[in-house]
Amino acid sequence: xxxxxxxxxxxxxxxxxxxxxxxxxxxxxxxxxxxxxxxxxxxxxxxxxxxxxxxxxxxxxxxxxxxxxxxxxxxxxxxxxxxxxxxxxxxxxxxxxxxxxxxxxxxxxxxxxxxxxxxxxxxxxxxxxxxxxxxxxxxxxxxxxxxxxxxxxxxxxxxxxxxxxxxxxxxxxxxxxxxxxxxxxxxxxxxxxxxxxxxxxxxxxxxxxxxxxxxxxxxxxxxxxxxxxxxxxxxxxxxxxxxxxxxxxxxxxxxxxxxxxxxxxxxxxxxxxxxxxxxxxxxxxxxxxxxxxxxxxxxxxxxxxxxxxxxxxxxxxxxxxxxxxxxxxxxxxxxxxxxxxxxxxxxxxxxxxxxxxxxxxxxxxxx
Amino acid sequence: xxxxxxxxxxxxxxxxxxxxxxxxxxxxxxxxxxxxxxxxxxxxxxxxxxxxxxxxxxxxxxxxxxxxxxxxxxxxxxxxxxxxxxxxxxxxxxxxxxxxxxxxxxxxxxxxxxxxxxxxxxxxxxxxxxxxxxxxxxxxxxxxxxxxxxxxxxxxxxxxxxxxxxxxxxxxxxxxxxxxxxxxxxxxxxxxxxxxxxxxxxxxxxxxxxxxxxxxxxxxxxxxxxxxxxxxxxxxxxxxxxxxxxxxxxxxxxxxxxxxxxxxxxxxxxxxxxxxxxxxxxxxxxxxxxxxxxxxxxxxxxxxxxxxxxxxxxxxxxxxxxxxxxxxxxxxxxxxxxxxxxxxxxxxxxxxxxxxxxxxxxxxxxx
Numbered sequence: 001x002x003x004x005x006x007x008x009x010x011x012x013x014x015x016x017x018x019x020x021x022x023x024x025x026x027x028x029x030x031x032x033x034x035x036x037x038x039x040x041x042x043x044x045x046x047x048x049x050x051x052x053x054x055x056x057x058x059x060x061x062x063x064x065x066x067x068x069x070x071x072x073x074x075x076x077x078x079x080x081x082x083x084x085x086x087x088x089x090x091x092x093x094x095x096x097x098x099x100x101x102x103x104x105x106x107x108x109x110x111x112x113x114x115x116x117x118x119x120x121x122x123x124x125x126x127x128x129x130x131x132x133x134x135x136x137x138x139x140x141x142x143x144x145x146x147x148x149x150x151x152x153x154x155x156x157x158x159x160x161x162x163x164x165x166x167x168x169x170x171x172x173x174x175x176x177x178x179x180x181x182x183x184x185x186x187x188x189x190x191x192x193x194x195x196x197x198x199x200x201x202x203x204x205x206x207x208x209x210x211x212x213x214x215x216x217x218x219x220x221x222x223x224x225x226x227x228x229x230x231x232x233x234x235x236x237x238x239x240x241x242x243x244x245x246x247x248x249x250x251x252x253x254x255x256x257x258x259x260x261x262x263x264x265x266x267x268x269x270x271x272x273x274x275x276x277x278x279x280x281x282x283x284x285x286x287x288x289x290x291x292x293x294x295x296x297x298x299x300x301x302x303x304x305x306x307x308x309x310x311x312x313x314x315x316x317x318x319x320x321x322x323x324x325x326x327x328x329x330x331x332x333x334x335x336x337x338x339x340x341x342x343x344x345x346x347x348x349x350x351x352x353x354x355x356x357x358x359x360x361x362x363x364x365x366x367x
Numbered sequence: 368x369x370x371x372x373x374x375x376x377x378x379x380x381x382x383x384x385x386x387x388x389x390x391x392x393x394x395x396x397x398x399x400x401x402x403x404x405x406x407x408x409x410x411x412x413x414x415x416x417x418x419x420x421x422x423x424x425x426x427x428x429x430x431x432x433x434x435x436x437x438x439x440x441x442x443x444x445x446x447x448x449x450x451x452x453x454x455x456x457x458x459x460x461x462x463x464x465x466x467x468x469x470x471x472x473x474x475x476x477x478x479x480x481x482x483x484x485x486x487x488x489x490x491x492x493x494x495x496x497x498x499x500x501x502x503x504x505x506x507x508x509x510x511x512x513x514x515x516x517x518x519x520x521x522x523x524x525x526x527x528x529x530x531x532x533x534x535x536x537x538x539x540x541x542x543x544x545x546x547x548x549x550x551x552x553x554x555x556x557x558x559x560x561x562x563x564x565x566x567x568x569x570x571x572x573x574x575x576x577x578x579x580x581x582x583x584x585x586x587x588x589x590x591x592x593x594x595x596x597x598x599x600x601x602x603x604x605x606x607x608x609x610x611x612x613x614x615x616x617x618x619x620x621x622x623x624x625x626x627x628x629x630x631x632x633x634x635x636x637x638x639x640x641x642x643x644x645x646x647x648x649x650x651x652x653x654x655x656x657x658x659x660x661x662x663x664x665x666x667x668x669x670x671x672x673x674x675x676x677x678x679x680x681x682x683x684x685x686x687x688x689x690x691x692x693x694x695x696x697x698x699x700x701x702x703x704x705x706x707x708x709x710x711x712x713x714x715x716x717x718x719x720x721x722x723x724x725x726x727x728x729x730x731x732x733x734x
Contacts, residue, residue, distance in 0.1 A: 044693040178607075209699075212683060214581060214605040217691055220683070225693035235697045236683060238581040239607045240545075240639020244675075244704035247641065272607020274614065275642050278649050308611075316579060316587070316603060319686050324584055326411040326592035330602045332576075337611035 024183035024190065024197065025226050027072050028079070030148065033086055035079045037067050040184060044225040055084035055103045062110040062117070065216070069185020070259045070295050071154050074116030077107050078147035081124050085140040096136040097128055112307040113268055113336045115260035115297045120150050154187035157292040157350035161191055162198030165255065165290050165348040169195065172205040173252040174235075176242055179213045179270035180222035181257025181290065191257040191290040193223065195348060200232050208234040209251055211242055213270060215315040215333065239272050246283040254280045255348075258291040265341030265358025266303030271334055277343040286345040293349050293365050303338035311335050391550035391557065391564065392593050394439050395446070397515065400453055402446045404434050407551060411592040422451035422470045429477040429484070432583070436552020437626045437662050438521050441483030444474050445514035448491050452507040463503040464495055479674040480635055480703045482627035482664045487517050521554035524659040524717035528558055529565030532622065532657050532715040536562065539572040540619040541602075543609055546580045546637035547589035548624025548657065558624040558657040560590065562715060567599050575601040576618055578609055580637060582682040582700065606639050613650040621647045622715075625658040632708030632725025633670030638701055644710040653712040660716050660732050670705035678702050 029036040035052040041064070042048050050066065052058050058080030061067060067076045084103040088096050104121050111117060124143055131139050169175055175196060179185075182193035189197065199206055208227055213219040220236055227234040237245065245251050254276055260268040267273070267289050280287040300306060313331035318324060325331075347354040347361075354361040396403040402419040408431070409415050417433065419425050425447030428434060434443045451470040455463050471488050478484060494513055498506050536542055542563060546552075549560035556564065566573055575594055580586035587603055594601040604612065612618050621643055627635040634640070634656050647654040667673060680698035685691060692698075714721040714728075721728040 045690070210696075211607075212581065212692070214579065214607060220692035220696075224696040228693050228695055233697075235699050236692055237699050238638060238683060239605070240578075240581060240637075240642055241699065241701060241704070243642040243645060244638060244701055245699070247705070270607075271605060271611060275607055275610040275646055278610060278646055279642055282645050282649075316605060319691075320689055322687055323412065324686075325579070325587035325603055326595050328595055329577075329587075329591040330600075332602050332604050332608065332612070334608060334611055337608070338614070 024188050025229060026188040027067055027069070027184045028076055030079055033083070035076070035083060037061055037076065038184070039066050040068060040222060041065060043221050052080070053083060054087060055080045055107060058083060059107050059110045069180065069257070070114035070116040071186040071191070071292060072184065073111065073114045074120035074294060075147070075151045075154060075187050077110065077117050078120040078124060078150045080107055081121060082140065082144045082147045085136070085143050089136045089140055091136060093133070093136065096139070097132050100128060101125065111309060113259045113309045115295050119294045123150065151187045154292060154294070155189055158186055158189040158191060158194040160350035161290050161292065161348050162189065162194040164353050165195030165288065166199035166202055166204070168253070168286070168288060168346065168348070168353070169199040169204055169206060169255070170252040174207050174209045174245070174250045176209040176211065176245070176251045176254045176276065177223060178211045178219065178256050178273050178276050180218040182223055182226045184222050184226060185257060191292065192255045193226065195255050195288070195290050196232065197230065206233070208232060209242070209245060210234050210236050211239045211272065211276070212236055213272065214239055218270070242276055243279040246279055246285055251285055253286045253288060255288040255290055258289050258295050259336055260300070260306050261289070261291060261296045261347065261362070262300045262302050262306060263298050263359060263362055264302045265344055265347065265356065265362065267339040267341070267344060268303060268306045268308070268336045269339065271337050274337040274339045277339040281343050287343060288346050288348055289344055290348040293351060296362055296365065298362065298366050303340065306338060308334050308336050391555050392596060393555040394434055394436070394551045395443055397446055400450070402443070402450060404428055404443065405551070406433050407435060407589060408432060410588050419447070420450060421454060422447045422474060425450060426474050426477045436547065436624070437481035437483040438553040438558070438659060439551065440478065440481045441487035441661060442514070442518045442521060442554050444477065444484050445487040445491055445517045447474055448488060449507065449511045449514045452503070452510050456503045456507055458503060460500070460503065463506070464499050467495060468492065478676060480626045480676045482662050486661045490517065518554045521659060521661070522556055525553055525556040525558060525561040527717035528657050528659065528715050529556065529561040531720050532562030532655065533565035533569055533571070535620070535653070535655060535713065535715070535720070536566040536571055536573060536622070537619040541574050541576050541612070541617045543576040543578065543612070543618045543621045543643065544590060545578040545586065545623050545640050545643050547585040549590055549593045551589050551593060552624060558659065559622045560593065562622050562655070562657050563599065564597065573600070575599060576609070576612060577601050577603050578606045578639065578643070579603055580639065581606055585637070609643055610646040613646055613652055618652055620653045620655060622655040622657055625656050625662050626703055627667070627673050628656070628658060628663045628714065629667045629669050629673060630665050630726060630729055631669045632711055632714065632723065632729065634706045634708070634711060635670060635673045635675070635703050636706065638704050641704040641706045644706040648710050654710060655713050655715055656711055657715040660718060663729055663732065665729065665733050670707065673705060675701050675703050
């Protein structure tokens with residue numbers, strides 16, 4: 001896991017994006033059986049890349065939020081499972097699949113809320129089961145191709161989400177986003193920020209209003225950083241200011257990403273998203289969710305059933321090692337919330353724009 | 368302005384509070400023509416008291432948020448104007464009043480939103496005009512008595528607000544508050560936290576949910592600190608989590624303070640308050656505002672007319688000298704917002720509990 005220090009380690013999808021004139025950042029790279037991750041905990045101060053050679057280290061990186069964002073977690077986990085296969089190549093067939101499956105079960109525990117983690121790992125599991133008679137070496141090669149497909153499909157999905165979504169944004173004015181659903185949270189380009197990138201590239205004059213997004217400050221640290229890199233206008237506000245800006249007419253639409261979407265259209269996303277949705281409703285502002293179909297969990301009926309991760313108190317009581325809260329205070333730190341489907345104006349996917357009633361619209365995506 | 372380092376410098380109202388069995392902190396002290404302020408920027412890590420001997424230094428302390436909270440700002444400004452009088456005592460009568468009035472006009476500029484600043488300074492101005500023929504020495508003495516009255520009346524008002532307000536809180540369960548409307552924000556005891564203190568002292572089993580309140584973290588640094596000191600249960604959450612806790616049934620009522628209340632019941636309070644009010648409405652949770660009548664500005668028809676202070680970007684982009692946001696990001700930092708009266712369940716004052724229609728209820732307070 002040493003720092004490789006250089007941005008030229010970016011992998012395939014970046015060239016795909018660049019060929020389309022996009023400069024969006026990418027959070028990972030896959031070169032010669034090594035996974036490289038841009039450490040998002042250190043941004044925007046340091047652009048540090050670490051190299052990963054085992055599934056266990058990748059699982060830890062997801063857990064520790066070196067990489068975050070549902071689609072990026074899914075892609076990272078897929079490459080983690082390729083590393084697992086690579087490490088087991090010398091085992092015999094039966095043992096290979098058995099031990100690899102154990103590592104897959106372990107990987108699934110890294111974080112509970114993001115649908116894409118489960119989706120990506122299960123996609124590889126299905127393939128492993130289908131080809132269990134193959135030699136470990138060949139199966140590893142098939143798994144690697146599949147992980148690369150998961151990555152490139154995600155980037156293509158984001159470009160498509162951008163295409164469908166940009167039409168919904170205003171010609172000019174403020175568009176609020178919460179957390180980071182950008183290049184960093186995906187295989188590249190982004191979901192919510194992909195929609196904004198697409199609108200801006202078509203000449204719309206969007207001023208992005210970025211909620212700072214406590215406790216992890218994804219808005220201040222990541223969204224602002226990647227939008228400034230792309231030359232897109234961005235204004236940072238505290239989470240509590242979103243409602244005030246809406247009252248003042250400074251926000252024309254809201255677009256956010258998602259960590260998991262239930263079959264009825266309820267949306268799990270970064271804590272604070274529900275508040276933004278309720279405020280948008282009260283101020284007659286459209287509230288859009290941008291996410292690939294891989295974020296939809298058709299087996300979960302409603303948001304109530306989505307597990308909400310609770311993280312440690314230190315994320316709230318300390319900053320950069322310094323204590324910021326009163327000693328001894330109890331903390332409740334749920335890091336996602338559920339926005340009920342009735343507050344969602346539309347869900348923008350790579351297959352098109354879904355609107356209520358979401359049940360049938362989502363069902364159609366899987367048919 | 369040197370640190371006097373000791374809590375025994377607390378002045379009159381603390382003994383008044385202690386005689387009633389309350390241990391609430393007090394943010395200021397007045398001893399032998401010196402104003403002492405507890406530096407709230409350093410809490411909860413350091414309890415440092417500074418001594419002030421001039422109106423100019425007091426104005427700077429209010430501007431720099433050594434002291435904050437509308438009632439505390441009003442009381443501090445009043446003592447600042449006593450210091451101004453003290454410094455002008457050797458002038459002749461005419462010059463004394465003229466120069467003192469200039470200093471009063473300067474003091475009024477310290478911060479724009481809090482009603483109590485204007486209210487307190489104008490109360491002294493009225494007295495100075497009435498007694499303009501008096502010797503500077505006697506007038507200074509009258510102004511000092513009036514400043515002490517402003518302070519002690521505020522503490523009494525808070526005790527009365529607590530008495531009226533506690534009846535509205537549930538027997539048991541979570542009560543959310545935003546920012547700090549506690550002893551630190553007032554002459555002592557607090558408005559919103561006074562209501563909670565009063566409820567707890569009557570045996571109600573309240574668990575306070577404290578929004579951390581970005582950007583200044585009054586919830587994390589001040590509300591948690593003073594409640595822990597009093598042995599009242601408190602759980603800290605990020606601002607974005609309030610809605611999630613409401614959805615989960617963990618919050619039974621909301622009680623906040625106010626910086627200014629318009630004649631129609633619109634409430635200016637710390638940025639993020641409006642979001643809490645909108646979320647409370649959506650989740651059928653009562654939303655109470657606790658404030659003394661001195662916070663009501665009967666000359667302002669509605670919230671639209673209340674000036675909203677915009678503070679510097681550094682409050683959002685840096686923490687403890689360390690940069691936390693992407694370099695070059697634009698910032699919008701309004702530090703108050705307006706909660707429209709239709710979202711306010713009741714306004715708890717020292718004269719009783721006001722309910723809609725607020726126009727006539729507020730008018731009656733001034734009749």
